[in-house]
Amino acid sequence: MASSTGEETVPSENVLEWAQKDKHRFLHAVYRVGDLDRTIKFYTECFGMKLLRKRDIPEEKYSNAFLGFGPEDSHFVVELTYNYGVDKYDIGSGFGHFAIASEDVNKLVKDIRAKGGKITREPGPVKGGTTVLAFVQDPDGYTFELIQRGPTPEPLCQIMLRVGDLERSIKFYEKACGMKLLRSKDVPDYKYTIAMMGYAEENESTVIELTYNYGVTEYTKGNAYAQVAISTEDVYKSAAVVDLVTKELGGKITRQPGPIPGINTKITSFLDPDGWKVVLVDHSDFLKELENPEGQMMLRVTTITRRWVDGSNTEELVEGFDQETAAVVLARYVSLKMEMEKEFDATRSLIRLCSRFDDYRKQDPASFTLHPNFSILPQFMFNLRRSQFIQVSKNSPDGTAYFQMLLNRESITNSVVMIQPSLLSYSFNSPPAPALLDVASISADRILSLDAYFSVVIFHGMTIAQWRNMGYQNQREHQILGRRWRSVLRSVCTRSWAP
Numbered sequence: 157m158a159s160s161t162g163e164e165t166v167p168s169e170n171v172l173e174w175a176q177k178d179k180h181r182f183l184h185a186v187y188r189v190g191d192l193d194r195t196i197k198f199y200t201e202c203f204g205m206k207l208l209r210k211r212d213i214p215e216e217k218y219s220n221a222f223l224g225f226g227p228e229d230s231h232f233v234v235e236l237t238y239n240y241g242v243d244k245y246d247i248g249s250g251f252g253h254f255a256i257a258s259e260d261v262n263k264l265v266k267d268i269r270a271k272g273g274k275i276t277r278e279p280g281p282v283k284g285g286t287t288v289l290a291f292v293q294d295p296d297g298y299t300f301e302l303i304q305r306g307p308t309p310e311p312l313c314q315i316m317l318r319v320g321d322l323e324r325s326i327k328f329y330e331k332a333c334g335m336k337l338l339r340s341k342d343v344p345d346y347k348y349t350i351a352m353m354g355y356a357e358e359n360e361s362t363v364i365e366l367t368y369n370y371g372v373t374e375y376t377k378g379n380a381y382a383q384v385a386i387s388t389e390d391v392y393k394s395a396a397v398v399d400l401v402t403k404e405l406g407g408k409i410t411r412q413p414g415p416i417p418g419i420n421t422k423i424t425s426f427l428d429p430d431g432w433k434v435v436l437v438d439h440s441d442f443l444k445e446l447e448n449p450e451g452q453m454m455l456r457v458t459t460i461t462r463r464w465v466d467g468s469n470t471e472e473l474v475e476g477f478d479q480e481t482a483a484v485v486l487a488r489y490v491s492l493k494m495e496m497e498k499e500f501d502a503t504r505s506l507i508r509l510c511s512r513f514d515d516y517r518k519q520d521p522a523s524f525t526l527h528p529n530f531s532i533l534p535q536f537m538f539n540l541r542r543s544q545f546i547q548v549s550k551n552s553p554d555g556t557a558y559f560q561m562l563l564n565r566e567s568i569t570n571s572v573v574m575i576q577p578s579l580l581s582y583s584f585n586s587p588p589a590p591a592l593l594d595v596a597s598i599s600a601d602r603i604l605s606l607d608a609y610f611s612v613v614i615f616h617g618m619t620i621a622q623w624r625n626m627g628y629q630n631q632r633e634h635q636i637l638g639r640r641w642r643s644v645l646r647s648v649c650t651r652s653w654a655p
Contacts, residue, residue: 171400184232245296277291314364334355
């Protein structure tokens, strides 16, 4: 499929398919409370929730606690956040309630009342139906709907949010998050319509209840309710889907996909058309490490089978060698050793490697060759020796620490770009192609794009620069130049790490 600019693009339909193929699960809802211990006590004693974990982060002046009816890796939970010194928040008019399913709502309400809980609606059938429900308020003013339901794997079963355009919101959550419209109900007598959105039936999983009140298009969000977190198999693909959907239906991405500094969990976040925040969390990263209520650190690991090769069997070692990964591992090793050994020389590691896997004839330097799986490694090392990871005298200590931190946290692909910048050449005679990091790549009729991860440089050849200054790229008779120009800008704007 060709775009209007003449460039080959991936059809948006193919991108949107990912949301339907992805495996999603509601993880947790985040909201703020004025007294963490008070709320924990209320939820555990009145609702029967369990305190799953609690942590205090004094350097950032907040504490949080996770509570639910089962472990986080299989149940939807709430994350309560307490900010030091803040004892009250504005819930706003847009947030509705959470819902808890119970086999005996009357008994649950009786227990909550006995413990001092505030009942805002006594148990009874829903208007126009038979389902028994009640409403209670927690100490911070959050409303909880209690729904009578048989045994369910997910008691914490619902989040209700008010929206200004129900049809638009349904389409947004279907396309952006891969949710299904489970049911909808219009209640004209009370002038509202609801839509239940989720990944499984209401009696099996948590759902979002979207509520539209006739004639109301905007609500205040307050500063109490923060967001809902949903798992995804790939935050980068999911972010691409959300980007397309926000352009069609509204909303915006608030955090580009990537790892959270310090814990490496990959996330992306966005606002729906009504401003409700959603965070997508990489499923494989979720809950790698947590602290249980007893203060013990629990590490969840994944065991992956890999084949090991006897070190003496060099042929098998060569066939399975990944030189890009090796370059990144060596760069991380070198940056560590340079802090510990003043005279450490990275070249020695390369010499030892080449002396074991090279092929040459004695007394004939020109005969030296490396297997194709090793051939680019010396080039990586050449650029590593000239990078900010080795030439630390050009940077402040803080700058060096920042560069090394990202080198240790980023993916292999991004780390390789840090070591050896990527250079793409754009010309009229051929599609964009990689170019050598050499002055010979400069040409009067070329545009070069250099991606060094921490910065991007776009270079215009002499002829291109003259055309640019005369505004040819904006003239209809020079459409080809305009297309190539926009192609370069798009390639920069779509980087996963924005400069």
